Amino acid sequence: MTKRFVCISLFLLYLFCAGLQSPALAFTGEQQLFNEAWQVVSQSYVDNSFNHQDWRAMRREVLAQPLNDSQQTYAAIQKMLHSLDDPFTRFLPPAQYESLQTSTAGELTGVGLQITRNSDAEPIEVISPIEGSPAAAADLQPADQILQIDQTQTKDLTLDQSAELMRGPVGSRVILKVRRPDLDKILEVGLTRDRIAINPVKSELKVQPDGSQVGYIRLRQFNANATREMEMAIRDLQRQGVIGYVLDLRNNPGGLLQAGVEIARLWLDPGPIVYTVDRQGIQGSFDAQASALTHTPLVVLVNRGSASASEILAGALQDTGRAQLIGEQTFGKGSIQSLFDLSDGSGLAVTIARYETPNHRNINKVGIKPDQIVKQSPITASQVATDVDAQYQAAVDVLRQPSAIASAA
Template identity: 60%
Template sequence: MALVLSFFSFSQSATALTDEQKLISEVWRIVNRTYLDDSFNHQNWASVRQKILEKPLQNQQATYAAIQTMLKSLDDPFTRFLDPEQYRSLQVNTSGELTGVGLQIALNPETGKLEVVAPIAGSPAEKAGIQPRDRIVTIEGISTEKLTLDEAAARMRGPNGSIVTLVIEREGAPNREIQLTRSRIELNPVIAQLHKTEQGKSVGYLRLTQFNANAPMELAHAINSLEKKGADSYILDLRNNPGGLLQAGVEIARLWLPEGTIVYTVNRQGIQGSFEAFGSALTNDPLVILVNQGTASASEILAGALQDNGRATLVGETTFGKGLIQSLFELSDGSGLAVTIAKYETPQHHDINKIGIKPDKVVSSEPLTRDQVATKDDAQYQAALLLLQQQNVVVGAA
């Protein structure tokens, strides 16, 4: 997701409220003040709070369940409550460390089903052949229809070396049971290589797997290193990149774009903010970006920015289509709240939510093993190389 990290505290003046009621009121006020849809899913938001507060709240778990019920009425899978453990886990994830099976997941807003956005490169999930858009039917025999997004993620996490069993549903195929051994997953977000073509060109291949806090600095180092090695063009691979921090996406766009709008953000008042590129890019060499159905959120912000500004050509398949931005709020008891606060539009004001970004050159691809990515077996990568060769010929003829 495109995530903005925010930390707010709210005081509670109503001393008559219990601690449990205060936490519910805290959540209600954050949503009331920041949520993108000011109709709150066409309901009286104050009435929702009143009904929740009228019910007895015996303990913390009952309070958390009441908050989840309140948020569920918004019918927005991205606005969700995180208990203290889930909140800490999300903070760790965006910081660049993870232990688990290596799946980025989301609830499909239309079907409500738990979907795979993308497996993390080198993870147990990727090695088992799990693909973007696969649906997770059960986790350890528990139907995911009964689980929130964070409950599902929590059930897939566990001690290093332990086993979790999933049932996976894929379009046009029978359901499949998969056993995954949990492991510590490296979240170094950048893979950088210098590839030599048959025509003697030096292509800098950069694969970005997610937009965590380390991504802008790591990618800048990789570009500088490839420039010193003589790269004369670039392929940026955003396939199966589920996104991450909005600010990371903006900073990475500035590495490639000397000037221009990167993204517009639109809040519930319709007020548009924007992030701009300024200064100088690290390289002006030709750039092709690889995208597919697993390219989502902050990845789409980056791809859309460079496509709309004419800085890059997109090759592959239509992207995932997540154009909403969440902000993360820390609550008074150490739990957290993710709230959809805005939507984003590309520099040419395209709203891609549930639509995605169509590449300039559509190239479909069969599932690849990790060793096949960016090789002769990778049709999308080969199409990018051909496009760069054609661009270089045109430039040379000028």
């Protein structure tokens, strides 16, 4: 009798443990999708206090309720992520997730705005318009606040819902209501959506009045093509005998972390580029491991629209003494996100770490202060890197100083 009781007890214990290991067996398809998202955040999110809340209790509460369709499931996932109070950790339905992946590959359809929101209580803000886009042609500017998209007020929308509303078929129209803080003025801006080819690098040989040559490189975005195009631009300008480079990161909202690291390696000798700090406080690093492609003097232009991977690159070049930074304080995004596929084609962008510059500066919500602060009045795209571009002219003046020219010899 005792033996039989022990066997039954062991069998029940086995069933109990098996149930713990495979909870999805009792879930509906929608519950499984929610649980999948919960597991991703549980295992990856940078803050293991989950904004000081009981993360397991949240899961139990949601799974105790029926999730009848994908819209209910998506709403539950979004509510879960909202509780983290992190605008960069977000859920993307299938169409939005595909669009995000496409944009980092170098294509985009819409109005061409990079946007952010610091908290739910604050308005959606422009990081920068993409050069050559309808938004840039309409002179939308960094720090502009988007209050309304067509008839929908953005205070009722998530960041990605706002982005989705601004996307649409090529040739279709969208009306934005925009507040420009420095003018205390509300504008109504009509835009025609278009296909935006994101060619990340523009380079040009600039001949100065004294005959010296400066290599100007504008980096618009850190996408999958950026490193290759940057290397080609440097090699081409180097062959032409430039006395120095101006690397323009103004209004560059970032993109792929790996592209930022790889581009830094083109300019830096062996040493740290960026440190990452995960949820356990464990520090890793991305390093330059070979000699720089060039040691010719370098000045970097930054402004409020320089964010994320732009700040990783600018911080590395400044901390190592490889370049002087000129312009205005950068945006201040010091966290790293990773994309995670979900089984129905949707996805998550999850903050997995924060980063520090080589001198261990945490620039999140602070930004990077340039070595030389130069204010810039608004100019058109055609006036960038010309005589009316005060920040560019300041960079050229630095490169033409005798000390800079001597260091290139």
